[in-house]
């Protein structure tokens with residue numbers, strides 16, 4: 001049976017909530033429910049500037065309230081600079097540091113205040129810091145499927161940056177559809193070319209979508225060999241630094257039903273998923 005890793009992204013869901021601060025205890029309750037579902041990884045928070053992403057300013061406190069005693073899920077925290085990586089590495093509970101590396105100069109400036117060239121130096125330092133703390137780095141190739149920010153984009157640029165990141169030591173690379181601009185054709189082209197070229201690299205799909213396009217996107221990635229998918233219950237959230245608010249995350253419940261139909265194994269417990277779904281509704285509705 002083909003195995004698929006599902007990465008649940010409450011961080012991506014919550015960081016977009018700007019109208020109010022979600023209390024630390026509510027965040028922890030929601031993430032604790034997710035930890036019982038069977039997800040491969042929970043992208044639970046970030047160590048970034050509280051001015052940039054105020055909602056994530058309590059990530060260390062949230063972490064202290066998580067019940068990790070019975071879960072098999074691993075924890076991922078997003079970091080956007082060296083300081084964030086150092087902070088995240090103080091916690092042995094965290095398995096992965098996620099670094100958003102955009103191949104769009106304008107978007108990388110907007111998201112992290114750094115040029116692409118500066119970001120490569122930062123990523124290199126983050127890889128070293130992570131290795132010393134026995135953590136892995138997940139690099140997100142933001143604007144991986146198109147770029148509305150006025151920079152050139154084509155599949156050769158994606159291929160070139162993939163080569164560079166792999167040569168630097170990145171082993172998990174999540175192609176990110178930051179603004180939901182991907183098409184099934186581009187998704188299929190990229191995964192079916194990159195995956196066989198780099199057999200030792202784990203490629204992921206961090207897809208954003210409108211309610212009507214999720215199926216064709218997931219299907220294109222899965223059929224092209226991708227086995228790692230990011231999602232958020234009900235598609236809540238999306239990148240707050242991106243300009244299109246109509247697109248959300250890939251809805252996890254749709255991912256689960258799709259992979260069940262495909263007879264792929266996801267390790268998800270239906271009963272625990274339902275209770276996590278209800279916790280998510282409490283936070284967002």
Ligand SMILES: CC(C)(COP(=O)([O-])OP(=O)([O-])OC[C@H]1O[C@@H](n2cnc3c(N)ncnc32)[C@H](O)[C@@H]1OP(=O)([O-])[O-])[C@@H](O)C(=O)NCCC(=O)NCCSC(=O)C[C@@](C)(O)CC(=O)[O-]
Nearest residue numbers: 047048049052080083084100111112113140142176178239
């Ligand atoms: C990278 C910076 C910090 C640069 O921001 P900057 O303004 O260039 O940094 P700075 O060094 O000048 O510091 C500015 C302020 O931030 C503080 N600061 C600085 N670093 C930290 C830190 N680590 N932790 C806590 N505080 C920090 C620092 O202390 C200072 O505070 P002040 O003196 O003004 O009071 C900023 O741009 C930032 O935090 N960006 C947030 C990026 C982010 O979290 N984006 C959303 C997640 S990525 C995403 O969603 C994409 C993804 C993963 O889904 C994939 C996809 O779809 O593409």
